[in-house]
Amino acid sequence: GEQVAFLQITTNARADPAIPGRVYSFGVLQQARALSEYLVVRNRGARVLRVHLADVGSGVHVLLQAADDLLSEPVR
Numbered sequence: 703g704e705q706v707a708f709l710q711i712t713t714n715a716r717a718d719p720a721i722p723g724r725v726y727s728f729g730v731l732q733q734a735r736a737l738s739e740y741l742v743v744r745n746r747g748a749r750v751l752r753v754h755l756a757d758v759g760s761g762v763h764v765l766l767q768a769a770d771d772l773l774s775e776p777v778r
Contacts, residue, residue, distance in 0.1 A: 705749075706749070707748070707749040707750070707772050707773060707775075708748055708749065708750040708751070709751050709753065709769055710736060710739065710740050710743075710752045710753070711755065712733065712736045712752065712755070713755045713756070714756060715727075715728065715729035736752075740752045749772065749775060751768055751771070751772045
């Protein structure tokens, strides 16, 4: 059968404005949505790795290593 692996990449929002009438910002909302999407994919049995790049410039090496790890992981 077809094997699918997912790599989710997140980073901090450059601008993180408040949402009027809420106690959280757009950045928090974006991170919550990303986490929710990750959990849905994982709970459906797909191979998925979530990488958060706090510093995008220096995070490229981490990203490439994560992709290599994901692709070499045996299927459960």
